[in-house]
Amino acid sequence: xxxxxxxxxxxxxxxxxxxxxxxxxxxxxxxxxxxxxxxxxxxxxxxxxxxxxxxxxxxxxxxxxxxxxxxxxxxxxxxxxxxxxxxxxxxxxxxxxxxxxxxxxxxxxx
Amino acid sequence: xxxxxxxxxxxxxxxxxxxxxxxxxxxxxxxxxxxxxxxxxxxxxxxxxxxxxxxxxxxxxxxxxxxxxxxxxxxxxxxxxxxxxxxxxxxxxxxxxxxxxxxxxxxxxxxxx
Numbered sequence: 001x002x003x004x005x006x007x008x009x010x011x012x013x014x015x016x017x018x019x020x021x022x023x024x025x026x027x028x029x030x031x032x033x034x035x036x037x038x039x040x041x042x043x044x045x046x047x048x049x050x051x052x053x054x055x056x057x058x059x060x061x062x063x064x065x066x067x068x069x070x071x072x073x074x075x076x077x078x079x080x081x082x083x084x085x086x087x088x089x090x091x092x093x094x095x096x097x098x099x100x101x102x103x104x105x106x107x108x109x110x
Numbered sequence: 111x112x113x114x115x116x117x118x119x120x121x122x123x124x125x126x127x128x129x130x131x132x133x134x135x136x137x138x139x140x141x142x143x144x145x146x147x148x149x150x151x152x153x154x155x156x157x158x159x160x161x162x163x164x165x166x167x168x169x170x171x172x173x174x175x176x177x178x179x180x181x182x183x184x185x186x187x188x189x190x191x192x193x194x195x196x197x198x199x200x201x202x203x204x205x206x207x208x209x210x211x212x213x214x215x216x217x218x219x220x221x222x223x
Contacts, residue, residue: 004153031209040119042199042215043154050209058210090153094209097142101153 002027004102006091012108019078021105023091031094032074033058034066036087037104043090049074081109113137114202116214124222129187131217133200136181140202144211145174145185148197157198158185190221 007022025032030051035043035058045058047066055066063085067075074093078085086109092099117132133143144159160167160174160183167174171190176183187194197218201211 033209040215042213044213045210048209092153097144097159097203097209098156099209099211101146101155103151103153 002100004091004093004100006089006102006105008105009103010106012110013081014110015083016080017109019081019085019107019109021076021078021089021091021107023074023076023102024072025074025091025093025100026072027093027095027100028071029093029095029100030071032068033092033094033099034064034074034076035090035092036060037090038087046076046089081107083109085109113140113212114200114214116198116200116217118217119215120218120220122220122222123190125190125192127190129190129194129219129221131185131187131198131200131219132182133184133214134180134182135202137202137204137212138181139204140212142203143174143176143183144201144203145172146199146201146213148199148216154199187219190219192221192223195219195221 005024032049034046049055049068089105091102123129145157146154147157148154158169158172171188173186197216199216200214
């Protein structure tokens with residue numbers, strides 16, 4: 001059963017704290033993504049990873065960094081979180097055109 | 111600059127009616143157009159997709175109509191069911207094997223029983 005998992009599902013942090021969002025996939029997909037979703041704005045691409053240690057900025061990378069040391073894991077890191085980074089974050093993976101999404105992490109930065 | 115636009119923002123139909131969701135794009139290089147369905151609290155899931163070489167793609171009650179000249183496409187959901195109530199995203203990919211998708215802002219569909 002193809003699956004993308006995300007941890008944690010809910011997270012509350014204070015402004016200035018560091019945040020680590022984790023994503024895993026069991027499909028051996030080379031390409032993985034991090035998006036954020038805000039009401040009325042659809043999905044915005046933060047970073048894309050084409051394989052281990054092969055990461056590329058998406059459309060809104062400012063304030064974020066990523067790490068991919070194993071093909072099945074992709075992490076999103078917020079160093080010194082800001083209140084405008086409150087959002088729902090989705091991880092996805094793909095082998096060709098179809099992207100498989102995780103259930104999302106709802107992050108609140110107070 | 112929004113490259114993929116969707117309309118309407120929200121749509122309400124009665125059970126059994128046909129829901130029509132519209133999408134337009136600006137980049138002529140876009141080659142692949144998937145529609146994703148998202149239920150509250152879940153991630154988007156691929157519903158149906160079309161390549162620019164086709165003008166129609168059908169999958170059960172879901173049909174995409176594609177007009178390359180006008181850079182427009184639409185998703186038709188026939189015999190709408192309350193279980194179809196969700197947010198639908200139109201997306202586009204330039205087909206350059208970058209893996210990147212550009213998403214529209216979505217259409218919220220409500221189907222009343």
